[in-house]
């Protein structure tokens with residue numbers, strides 16, 4: 001028997017359970033983690049099994065006991081404390097999670113807010129903290145796809161928020177297959193959770209793999225078609241032709257042909273992805289460093305440093321201009337996000 005064929009002690013369902021408990025219930029965040037290392041899964045409109053899964057064969061297993069796809073999914077059972085212990089170092093700050101430092105500022109690069117994420121990536125690449133960064137690149141219209149950026153130009157091109165699900169975590173497997181060992185990833189809180197689960201379940205034993213995680217604050221995300229429809233209906237703008245989309249202070253603002261129009265974010269309720277109604281993480285509690293707009297003035301970013309790795313990266317910023325940060329505002333929104341969870345419904349395993 002070759003080395004990779006290990007006797008299966010407990011029969012498990014692998015992808016079948018993921019499909020039944022997450023995908024078919026519309027809890028999938030489309031993070032791409034399940035497909036990152038498994039060639040049986042492809043990301044179509046949803047993740048799909050294209051070939052027989054190895055766990056369907058008696059007595060053999062090529063991945064974890066439950067199936068790596070199930071283990072790494074951000075919507076399956078998650079031991080957040082275990083992940084905090086494994087990756088973070090700082091004070092436990094209630095709603096905000098582990099915090100070493102809370103600050104806000106900008107750094108002179110054109111970004112969505114203070115350009116901090118782009119500056120962190122540029123500084124990390126320049127100082128060889130990582131060899132590449134997984135960022136979201138705008139494609140046709142306002143759609144986006146993840147890319148493995150290896151140059152400052154690509155990182156700058158990826159700046160700006162895309163309010164659609166982009167399967168960022170799917171690229172970790174590809175980057176490692178390409179020979180990359182030090183990787184940065186930007187992601188929403190669910191994507192950071194998936195990355196941490198992947199690190200713990202699969203990558204812990206692999207030598208020299210180092211992943212830096214930059215989390216984005218996230219209250220909700222949208223389905224592309226539904227958001228396009230709403231933008232046309234409420235603002236008379238084709239989303240695909242928008243220059244910038246911004247959600248802040250309760251308003252959805254879209255700039256097109258140099259003109260900005262806006263409406264209340266509440267009017268977009270029908271375009272929100274279903275999985276976002278079952279999410280309690282606003283500030284990316286498991287990231288090395290989290291960045292958002294809430295809590296700081298317009299044109300600045302709020303920054304939460306949660307690990308030594310995050311601190312080292314932050315200390316490399318050359319042109320950081322600090323400003324005041326409103327901690328209470330962040331805490332209020334974090335609680336509001338929890339209140340919005342549809343607790344009365346059937347819940348995804350992560351919330352049980």
Ligand SMILES: Cc1cc2nc3c(=O)[nH]c(=O)nc-3n(C[C@H](O)[C@H](O)[C@H](O)COP(=O)(O)OP(=O)(O)OC[C@H]3O[C@@H](n4cnc5c(N)ncnc54)[C@H](O)[C@@H]3O)c2cc1C
Pocket residue numbers: 110111112113114115116117118119134135136137158159160161162163164165166168186187188216217218219220221222247291292293294295301302
């Ligand atoms: C779906 C979504 C919802 C958000 N909601 C809030 C909110 O409610 N409140 C708040 O304060 N902040 C929110 N943010 C974060 C905010 O919009 C900014 O991304 C953040 O403040 C960083 O700004 P910056 O200028 O430092 O980033 P930039 O320097 O512009 O860099 C942004 C980085 O994010 C990456 N990125 C863009 N879109 C995505 C995506 N969909 N998935 C993964 N990576 C992506 C880009 O590739 C780029 O590397 C949200 C972000 C997203 C993606």
Ligand code: SF4
Pocket residue numbers: 013014015038039040041049053054055062063064066067068069070
């Ligand atoms: S990750 Fe494992 S359980 Fe999941 S589909 Fe692939 S082989 Fe099957």
Ligand code: SF4
Pocket residue numbers: 018022023027028029030031032033034035047069072073074075194
């Ligand atoms: S791992 Fe991500 S893409 Fe796969 S089922 Fe879970 S949420 Fe969806």
Ligand code: SF4
Pocket residue numbers: 029188189190191218219220221273275276278279280281
């Ligand atoms: S609200 Fe939660 S589930 Fe939805 S995209 Fe943001 S982090 Fe992911």
